[in-house]
């Protein structure tokens with residue numbers, strides 16, 4: 001069982017959105033938190049807002065796709081606050097666009113940040129969790145890792161890779177007493193979504209239609225519940241849970257719906 005109170009929680013992407021909301025919730029339960037993101041200003045204002053509620057917070061301005069810098073930052077947190085008990089990997093970015101228009105650089109960046117940024121953080125903390133036979137590792141994947149949605153040819157493969165990684169790591173670390181979870185959020189109202197919307201092809205926007213984004217606080221609540229109950233999959237939305245649960249049976253219907261929306265947009 002991973003105890004959240006007094007835990008040392010590390011959150012990549014902890015300066016904004018889902019990462020910050022989760023850090024705030026865990027801090028309110030008595031955890032001390034270590035936050036990682038690139039932008040020092042946003043990181044410091046996130047830390048200040050948590051400290052104003054009494055939380056103990058450390059920060060490191062690091063790019064998660066830089067393995068040496070990330071590993072050194074995590075070692076610094078451990079030297080200061082003890083081993084990491086809970087790791088949340090929320091650092092990520094999404095760049096939608098038509099497959100034929102996206103640059104090679106975008107494909108590379110999604111894999112480097114969304115996949116390798118997740119992998120490097122997990123590889124840095126997992127050995128200690130295994131030797132201590134405790135801990136929780138939570139990675140944020142995406143609902144785009146459940147089926148091929150128009151416009152996400154660069155982002156979705158990175159999130160499918162995160163999902164594959166977490167499926168395997170779950171089964172390997174469970175015998176050592178380490179809890180592993182993977183989160184598949186739908187659209188969440190965060191700065192990332194606002195940025196993503198600037199690049200969304202009309203077809204992609206038509207598929208999500210009028211579905212209202214959920215809040216980062218809702219995802220954070222579901223993540224903390226999954227840690228408490230040692231659950232693997234976190235969906236935060238009944239439609240996404242159904243899509244995942246019914247899997248191959250449901251997928252042809254969803255593909256037909258997507259194709260209809262795309263045709264209607266092209267007309």
Ligand SMILES: NC(=O)c1ccc[n+]([C@@H]2O[C@H](COP(=O)([O-])OP(=O)(O)OC[C@H]3O[C@@H](n4cnc5c(N)ncnc54)[C@H](OP(=O)(O)O)[C@@H]3O)[C@@H](O)[C@H]2O)c1
Nearest residue numbers: 013015016017018037038039063064091092187188190192
């Ligand atoms: N919002 C959605 O609709 C949605 C849906 C499904 C999944 N997700 C996933 O949820 C996770 C959190 O996203 P969010 O919506 O909460 O976004 P957000 O509010 O934009 O937060 C992203 C966080 O990641 C950090 N970050 C980005 N690139 C980084 C890098 N290379 N190295 C270190 N930190 C980096 C950002 O800070 P800096 O920019 O300063 O580095 C920020 O702290 C992401 O993995 C995202 O793909 C989001």
